Structures are given as C-alpha cells and as structure tokens.
Amino acid sequence: MPRATKFTKEEPSDAGSDVAMDEAPTSHQPESRDDMSIDPNENEEVEEDEVEEEEETQRVRLLPGSTPTAASFEFLNEGHTLGNALRYIIMKNPDVEFCAYAIPHPSEAKMNVRIQTFEGTTAIQALEKGLRDIQDLCDVVTDKFIDSREKFAAGISA
Amino acid sequence: MDYDPMVMDDAESVGPVVKISQADSVRTKFELSNADISFANSLRRVMLAEIPTIAIDLVEIEDNSSVLADEFIAHRLGLIPLNAEGADSLLYSRECDCEGHCEHCSVRLTLHAKCTGDENMHVSARDMVPTGDRINQAVGTPIIADAEGLGPLILKLRPGQEIKLECIAKKGIAKEHAKWAPSAAIGFEYDPHNKLRHLDMWFESDAKTEWPPSEYATWEEPPQEGEPFDYDAVPNRFYFNVESAGNLPPDTIVGEGIKVLQQKLAGLIHELTEGEGGDGMNGDYSGPRSPEYSAGADGFGGGYATPYGNGGNQSSWGGAGGTTPYGTTPYGAGQSWS
Numbered sequence: 001m002p003r004a005t006k007f008t009k010e011e012p013s014d015a016g017s018d019v020a021m022d023e024a025p026t027s028h029q030p031e032s033r034d035d036m037s038i039d040p041n042e043n044e045e046v047e048e049d050e051v052e053e054e055e056e057t058q059r060v061r062l063l064p065g066s067t068p069t070a071a072s073f074e075f076l077n078e079g080h081t082l083g084n085a086l087r088y089i090i091m092k093n094p095d096v097e098f099c100a101y102a103i104p105h106p107s108e109a110k111m112n113v114r115i116q117t118f119e120g121t122t123a124i125q126a127l128e129k130g131l132r133d134i135q136d137l138c139d140v141v142t143d144k145f146i147d148s149r150e151k152f153a154a155g156i157s158a
Numbered sequence: 159m160d161y162d163p164m165v166m167d168d169a170e171s172v173g174p175v176v177k178i179s180q181a182d183s184v185r186t187k188f189e190l191s192n193a194d195i196s197f198a199n200s201l202r203r204v205m206l207a208e209i210p211t212i213a214i215d216l217v218e219i220e221d222n223s224s225v226l227a228d229e230f231i232a233h234r235l236g237l238i239p240l241n242a243e244g245a246d247s248l249l250y251s252r253e254c255d256c257e258g259h260c261e262h263c264s265v266r267l268t269l270h271a272k273c274t275g276d277e278n279m280h281v282s283a284r285d286m287v288p289t290g291d292r293i294n295q296a297v298g299t300p301i302i303a304d305a306e307g308l309g310p311l312i313l314k315l316r317p318g319q320e321i322k323l324e325c326i327a328k329k330g331i332a333k334e335h336a337k338w339a340p341s342a343a344i345g346f347e348y349d350p351h352n353k354l355r356h357l358d359m360w361f362e363s364d365a366k367t368e369w370p371p372s373e374y375a376t377w378e379e380p381p382q383e384g385e386p387f388d389y390d391a392v393p394n395r396f397y398f399n400v401e402s403a404g405n406l407p408p409d410t411i412v413g414e415g416i417k418v419l420q421q422k423l424a425g426l427i428h429e430l431t432e433g434e435g436g437d438g439m440n441g442d443y444s445g446p447r448s449p450e451y452s453a454g455a456d457g458f459g460g461g462y463a464t465p466y467g468n469g470g471n472q473s474s475w476g477g478a479g480g481t482t483p484y485g486t487t488p489y490g491a492g493q494s495w496s
Contacts, residue, residue: 060429075426081203082422088196128430131423137174137197138420141190142413144176148188149409152178 063112070116071123078111079103086113089137090130095121099130184401186408187345189377191395195348198396202346204422205415206332206339211242211405212265212298213337215251216326223319231313231321236337238283238310239301240265240327242405244294246414248329261291265298265327273315281321283309298327301404340406340414345399350375354391 063072075082083101090099090113098116115123172192180187190198217232224231254263267286273279283300284307292298302309315321332339349356350372359365374397402408 058429060426078422081200081208081419082426084196085194085200088194124430128427131427131430134197134200135420135423135427137193138416138423141174141176141193141201142416144174145178145188145409145412145416148176148178149181152181 066123068122068124069119071114071127073113073115073123073127075111075113077109079109080111083111083113085134086127086130089133090115090126092133093126093129096126099126181409183407186398186400186412188398188400188412189374189395190398193394193396195393195396198346198348198398200419201412201415202344202398204419205341205400205411206344208331208333208418208422209340209406209411209414210245210248210250210329210331210418211338211340212240212245212248212327212329213335214238214240214267214325215328215330216259217323218325219323221320221322224313224315224321225319226313231323234312235269235323235325236335238286238312239403239405241296241299241301242340243296245297245329248293248297250330251328259326259328262293263328265292266290267298267300267325267327268323269312269325270322271315272320273317276317278317279315280308280311281313281315282311285312286325303404339403340411341408342401342403343399344401345397347372347374347397347399348393348395350378350397351380353381353388354393355387356393 057076059076059078061074063074066072080103083103087099087101090096096115096117099114101111101113103111113127115126117123117126174193175189175191177189177191178186179189190201214235217228217235219228219231222228222231249263251259251263254260256263266289268289269281269286271279271281271285284302286300288298300309313321330338352359359369361368377397378395398412400408400411402411406414
C-alpha cells in the first residue's frame, strides 16, 4: 500500500494552509499533468494527441476465450437495432450451431454477440456473412419498396 | 456455404414483399411481408432514431425583451422542423475541419422581430431567415405546413418588445436528441387478430366486442372458431405507418432508414475485413486475459489471422486453440459472465 503512506505523509501540510498544485496529493491534481511531466516538449505532445484522435476507434473486438469456431464479439455503439437482426440472420446460416446477442448493461453502449459454428467455417466468417446477408436483405427491401411506390403512384395517376 | 439468405423456409421462399396502401406528403403506409420480426424491428428502430436530419443546436441571443427566458426560447427553436433535404451530404459539425461551424456542417438562421404596433405580435417559424452559404437552397429552411403559411409559433411580443437572435442548425440523429427525429411517429403493427397471442387484451366481459378491430383486420384471415393455437407460428406480415414531421418526405424516410442500416453494416464489414492482416481485431486489445492464455496461444494476433489467411497455420489453432484458450480464460472459469 505505497499510496496510503504517501497520503499520510502529505496530509499535515495540506491541513493548515493552501498548498501549491504540485504539492497536492496526486489524486487532487488534474490527470493531464502527469502526461505533461513525462514529455518535456509540450508542443509535440499536442501533435501526438491530434494524430491519435484521428485514428478511428475499433468498434468490434473479439472477447477473450474465443476459438475459431466459438467466438464472442463486442460491438461498440450498437444495440438491439443491429443485434436482433444479426442474431436472426446468423442463426439462419446452416453452418452455425448457435448465435445469440446481449446488451450486458443498458447504460453501456455495448452489444455482445456469441457465435458457435460447426466444423468447416469460423465464427468470424459467419459474422461477416451475416452482415452481408442483412445488406442483401436491405437491397431487396429497397428495390421492392421503390417498385411498390412506383406502382402506387401509377395507380393514382391512372 | 451454398444457401440463399432469401430462401429461408417455405413461408419466406419468395423473399420479402412490400405493398404500399397509402402514400402522400405526410405519411406512407406499407406492408412488409415475408420478413422476420427482427429485421422489421431494425427498420422501425433505424427510421425512428438514426436518420440524420438538421435542427437548431446553437442559439446566440442578442436581444430578448420578451416575457420568455432565453433558454426557453432556445429550446423551442431547437424543436422547429427544418428541411433536411440534402442533410446527407452535410458534415457532422464534430467531424468538420472548421473551427466551430461553417457552411459545410451547419446552416445559419436569424430571427429579428420587434412589435411596433398596438397589438401583440406573433413570431413564428416563417420569420426565421436562413442566411449565409448553404450546401443547397433547401436545407435548413423551416417547414411551413399550416394553411396560413406561418409555421410553428415561437413566441409572442407585446408592443415595444423585441427579439433578435442567431441560430446555428447542425446535423444530428434522434438518438442524441429527439429534435433530430425525421418521423413524427412510426406505426408498427402485426397479427391484427392476435392469433399469436403476443397481446394480452384487457377486457371487462369480452375482449372481442370491446376492442375495435385493427384497420388491417380485413387483410388477414380471422381465426376459425375452435381453431387450435399454433405455437410454431411466427409473425410474418408487418404494417408500417411512417408519418413525417415535414423535414423529410415519408418515402424518403423509409429509403434513408434502409440506407443508414446498410451503412452501419458496411462499416462493420469494412472493419472486419480490414483485420485480415492480423492485428485488426485486437489492435488495442486490453480486456482481461489470463497469462496462460497469451502464452499458450501466442497472443491473439496469430490466432485471428489464421482463419482468414493461410490455412497452414490452422493446425496450430486446432492443437492449442481447441483446449487451452478456452479452458484458461475467464470464460472457462465463468468469471466474465455472471
């Protein structure tokens, strides 16, 4: 418990008068100060930060414990909108043994998908195929909707 | 994998079907059949909350001597429907290269009204004037749908009172704030006779006589007297009623909804296939991982690359992957899921 001892050491000076920021316990200092002190060149630090921001955050990751045929994926910023449709379409794949989705906690924008496949394909392939299948389904529905709209418009004008 | 996703089972062998029963400038009613409820619900959810539109997001008040507080007026301004035609090609302000906002990511509207007469003055959306450059001439214009051509009432001014402000309208989605909702409402209905018993109808003496039949009740076969309950049945025909708030025409809402769904999928597919190099899936992998796991399976990178890349490495997975990773990770120990 090195942290605790540090606190007791610094507390006496904290009690009576105002303390300069640097002398305050680390927990009271703004977090960014730590990074700054490591890098002497502040301008460089800023530039690096900008580069990092431009990098796209990874929205899918494999959860630990996954094997090729039985994997869990974590999607960021996805919910029931994608989850349920994806679960359904992956389950329709005859090479898939099991597929389910869950939103572990409603206040975290995360959605988990579990896929288990039979021999001959992998969970990642099944996931990709599922995504492409919904895309195809969307294409068909778009075409049908446009057809139907044109038919309806023709019916009105006729 | 030689199966056709559109040929799902006997009932769905012809693929999804769309039938429009009503279409005008305010609403589109259509039936989506031979599709699964999960897909129909995805479409409903995406049309409700994820189609980008434009709404007032920043208000700078220069002068306000009306009886309403600044923030009250700002909130009312945010809820005024603006024409979202072409909002697709507008950038999100947070993704734009400009400082704050510019014509590529926002539309500027000004409102300046002073009551100079003897009677109270009504200030409505009509009085909002889009100023400055816009990506097209329609985007950001307030929607005027009433017969008088005034648009939504914003506030009233007594003689001598004045309001002067400038608004910045930005692109956004209804998931963030309902003011960006393209649809006023989306009706979603299936199984009008409640054959599937998804509904438990409240009644005083008889549910059949007390509940009015759905407008789609005549579209489907009513249940036969004494018909046994089909517990294998799944909903198959979905009745949508997409009602526009004016910012996008209702048929565009449907089209855009599907487009947003496809973009969502395309983004994920892109990310998955990008990972073929090996480090795509676990570039910043930082989740809990037991030491045995990383040692046994040589990290995650090698493991991920195999199924996609060369089949030669597959054997190393089969040996180690079959047992080690599974047994030693939180999964095996049952710590991850509780």
